[in-house]
Amino acid sequence: MSLTLTQARAALDSGFVLDLTPPLTLWLREVNPVTGPGEAFSMIFHAPAEPALSQQTYRLRHETLGEQWLFLVPLSEGGEGAVYEALFNN
Template sequence: MAETAWFTYDDFADRVGDEFRVRVPDADHLTLVLSEVTAGAEPSGTGPDGAERQQFSLIFRSPSGHQLSQGTWELEHDRMGELALFLVPIEPDADGPRFEAAFA
């Protein structure tokens, strides 16, 4: 299983539009596109390197219209490698299903 790292806003800020492959039980994978990276107003704590992390959230879109249940999913990214994120389905929009990963 992929590990959940101490991610920061900067790890994802320049990845909007990138594809992340999700391993799903009923198919080889599902492709999600990172559509938003939003920084929060509050600091969230000190990481393993001693640096303070700002709260942030990620919004992913499922171009295929496939829905995922809430939970920790293994994702793969061409440059970031394997990562585990807790994804929560949120209100779909006109383009289809959306999922959020929040970091506090």
Template sequence: MADAAFTLARFEPLVGSRFLLRLDDAGGLPARLVQARAGHGGAADRPPFSLTFEAPAEPALPQRIYRLEHPQLDAVDLFLVPVARTATGLHYEAVFG
């Protein structure tokens, strides 16, 4: 996916859909996009935004770059940070500024 395609408008329609979060061992975890939210400030050509994904609680993944796949997108490499544990899994956030 070209850098220009990393916009809030590109991801908002995908909220609620499933991604595959690839792991180093060639396996993967299901990850659902639970939120696409506008940020504040940033460059005029691309306002900041964040994406929040929910994945299973185990294994708990450390912050780092992960490849995510979705049928409507090219594979994307995102820096994900664990931000919350919920009753249904772990939330990971990617921030674009």
């Protein structure tokens, strides 16, 4: 199931958990509409700097949205943490 803009906005400031050892929580900090056909938007996640995630698809769990497969793109990494983006075009 693909996320909608409404669902993504409802999940702002909540955690999406990646099953690593130990688990890694990515916090949804922004949901931004994107100009384009259909309902396009981006989700911006903040996470600890380590472990750094490479650009690829990850299975994340959310308490209300359930399991989601998201293609994450690293935007920045540093001492303050990492920022990742997932794009949607429904």
